[in-house]
Amino acid sequence: MAMKNNTKFAILGILSIAPGSGYDIKKYCDTVIANVWHENYGHIYPVLTSLLAEGVIRRQEEEQEEGSRRKIYEITQKGREEFITWLGEPAGYAPVRSEFMLKFLFSSSLPRENILQMISEYRVRHQRKYDELVQTQKDLEADYFIISADRKQYLKAALRFGIISSEAAIKWCGEAAGIFENK
Amino acid sequence: MAMKNNTKFAILGILSIAPGSGYDIKKYCDTVIANVWHENYGHIYPVLTSLLAEGVIRRQEEEQEEGSRRKIYEITQKGREEFITWLGEPAGYAPVRSEFMLKFLFSSSLPRENILQMISEYRVRHQRKYDELVQTQKDLEADYFIISADRKQYLKAALRFGIISSEAAIKWCGEAAGIFENK
């Protein structure tokens, strides 16, 4: 199962909301959905080229001001169809590979304080992420961003996903630190 | 930051507990630490070869019964040193890429029942994982496996990590389903 061709569908999904450039797609990933998805320029641009060749996206030539370097793409009918098909398929899952947990698992040769330090850093990272997400949630609630009520609902749910996950990580840190503190 | 060379350190970590073959390493990944780590044969064997060339592991020639195909490796002093250094470095984190959340985010064009179905499948998957981990925890508690008290402590903590994460996912599913049920 694993994961393949996800960048294709991430791009189709983003373009299904609104047409945009490679740069726009990257920005969308880094802001709106950073919480659950990630892409690089080095992958977006070549994939855009291949999606164009496949005919699932097309250049939106109209309404471009002269001299603009921006290349705006929009999803085609074929693209929408393939996207809907993909949506209907069960999500593949990537096998877990947590570098932090790998380190933690084999950290018995480290002094107690170092292990506590490791856990503390991990907690701080998740606490920061948590705070960030809560802030974004407030901004979203306060209609700081201009999006449809429908879209907002999905983004809110995705934010909750991140918040709940961060809470879980923080909870684990508390438990794990407890083991090493009382010895 | 991202993640590089993790297989090297996963192998060194596993061999730091006890010498073993490529097959043993794979089995260890699939059972004991499946919860937080994953490896393929197609990667383990070539990496073992390169680790041998680097001198961080060595063949344990002694005590092998005749005609055995098993190749037992053990970590060298150099390997232990590199492993300790790696342990001391802060863990890199892989940017989140949840195929499920990607689908969910853009699923607004799907009928309500399909979205509920998606969420339900996701919940079932995590519930199953949760049940499995709780069972493993019981087996571990009942000294079903032969491991040192020290090792047990780390494995228990890693199990808790999986259990807490599954609980979080299940919690999210409850919330998300709620959004679509009451409309």
Add this chain to the structure above:
DNA sequence: GTATCCATGTAACCAGTTACATGATTGC
């Protein structure tokens, strides 16, 4: 006038996956 953001791309690289190949041993 300089830093930051906008904007697009390529090339080299690498980690990891999948599929294939082979064969011995053990348990039923």
Add this chain to the structure above:
DNA sequence: GCAATCATGTAACTGGTTACATGGATAC
């Protein structure tokens, strides 16, 4: 006698990362 497990490996592939290159526009 057959299936499952033990056991090791290679080759082709692919998805994604990193580094490099370039240059215009905007803000301070």
